[in-house]
Amino acid sequence: MRILMCYNKTEFTPGRYLEDALRKVGVEVDVVGAAVDFDQIDHDRYTAVLFVESPTRAPVEVRGAERVSRPKLFWVHHGQNRLAENLRLCEQFQPDLVLMAHSLQLATRFPTKVRFFPFATAADIFNCTRPLTERKWDIAFVGNTSEGVYNQRRAVLKAIRNAFEGRAQITFNAKVYLHKLAVLYGNAKIVINCAADQLRTLNMRLFEGMGCGALVLTDLVDFQDLLFDDGKHYVVYEGMHDVLDKLHYYLEHPDAAQEIASEGHRYVLSRHTYEDRARGLCAIIRSL
Numbered sequence: 001m002r003i004l005m006c007y008n009k010t011e012f013t014p015g016r017y018l019e020d021a022l023r024k025v026g027v028e029v030d031v032v033g034a035a036v037d038f039d040q041i042d043h044d045r046y047t048a049v050l051f052v053e054s055p056t057r058a059p060v061e062v063r064g065a066e067r068v069s070r071p072k073l074f075w076v077h078h079g080q081n082r083l084a085e086n087l088r089l090c091e092q093f094q095p096d097l098v099l100m101a102h103s104l105q106l107a108t109r110f111p112t113k114v115r116f117f118p119f120a121t122a123a124d125i126f127n128c129t130r131p132l133t134e135r136k137w138d139i140a141f142v143g144n145t146s147e148g149v150y151n152q153r154r155a156v157l158k159a160i161r162n163a164f165e166g167r168a169q170i171t172f173n174a175k176v177y178l179h180k181l182a183v184l185y186g187n188a189k190i191v192i193n194c195a196a197d198q199l200r201t202l203n204m205r206l207f208e209g210m211g212c213g214a215l216v217l218t219d220l221v222d223f224q225d226l227l228f229d230d231g232k233h234y235v236v237y238e239g240m241h242d243v244l245d246k247l248h249y250y251l252e253h254p255d256a257a258q259e260i261a262s263e264g265h266r267y268v269l270s271r272h273t274y275e276d277r278a279r280g281l282c283a284i285i286r287s288l
Contacts (some may be wrong), residue, residue: 001282002028004046006036006093008057012177014077014101014204014274015052017122018281021274027282038064046070048285051093053077053086065094071288072096073281075117079103079201087111096288099281102202104223115284118227119204121211123273125179128186128212129265132258138168138251140188140214142176143205153194156243160192163244168251185212189257190250192243193218202227207272210234210264215250215257217243227272233264 009016009031022029030046043049048071051060055078065072074095076086083106090098090111098110099117107114121127145154157172164170176184185191191209193216195201200221206228209216216234218224230236235250237243250257 001026001047001285002030002045003285004036004041004043004049005029005031005052006049006060006062007031007052008033008054008060009052010054010056013052013054013056014119015054015075017120017274018052018075018277020122020124021278022281024275025278025282027278033060034058035061036063038062038068043068043070048073048288050075050281051089051095053082053089055082059085059089062092065092071285073099073284073288075099075101077101077119079106079199081199083109097284099284102221102223116223116226117277117280118202118223118272119207120272120274120277121207121268123211123269123275126182126185126208126211127269128182130186130213132189132213132215132254132261135187135189135214136169137171137184137188139164139170139190139192139247140173140184141171141192141194142173142181142184144174145172149196149198150194152197156192156194156240159240159244160247164247181208182212185209185214188212188214189254189261190215190217190247195219195221206234207268210261210268211273213261213265215261216264217246217250228264228267232260233267235260 007015051074053076072095074093098114100114101118191214193205220236228234237246
């Protein structure tokens with residue numbers, strides 16, 4: 001199988017992780033970035049064409065997509081906040097299938113068939129089996145805390161700091177990526193997750209925290225329970241008091257925390273790696 005991927009990648013985008021994984025499972029991958037003119041390339045040499053949303057960069061400019069006879073797919077990473085732009089790109093890309101990382105409630109807005117294709121963990125980076133008792137940080141968070149977008153997240157982190165500062169080792173960070181992020185999660189007993197105020201969607205923190213063997217303590221968003229089970233793979237909290245109560249409990253009951261963290265790690269590494277996604281993508285392409 002040979003796939004043409006069309007996207008402007010960065011080191012830590014899901015598209016880049018999937019690209020690496022496709023090669024690992026034996027798929028030949030060619031990549032184009034800024035622009036692609038299908039009148040100028042032999043698209044018949046490809047089994048399929050995959051467009052990937054890359055919102056931190058300008059979208060790929062595409063010409064002649066209507067003349068491609070191979071299956072075309074578009075992997076969408078964002079929801080309501082980029083719906084208008086992704087619908088515009090659908091007109092340009094003319095995919096046979098839209099793959100959505102989350103926000104399946106928007107599926108009917110797209111002009112073609114939609115399939116759930118969530119994020120995963122890059123197992124070559126986010127993979128740690130260090131026992132929780134040997135980890136430096138009791139509670140860790142990495143992510144954006146911009147006011148106005150993440151007010152609930154800011155409130156949760158503030159409450160955690162007020163409740164546990166001086167009693168637990170806490171680290172809250174903003175811009176930590178790739179191997180540095182894996183090292184941090186691999187040294188954390190509990191990784192906190194909290195969705196944005198309005199755009200409550202699945203994020204990569206779930207997969208990467210579990211991949212690094214931490215106990216992930218998270219709020220619940222739509223479609224998350226299609227992937228993970230509360231109390232088995234991770235722990236779901238409901239509101240401020242609940243997150244504090246559960247932090248107290250699992251810090252005081254390390255065996256219970258370790259049991260869930262270990263099962264979450266095993267499950268993610270067996271079902272939700274980008275190699276799993278790559279094999280799933282190959283099966284989807286064959287079905288088209």
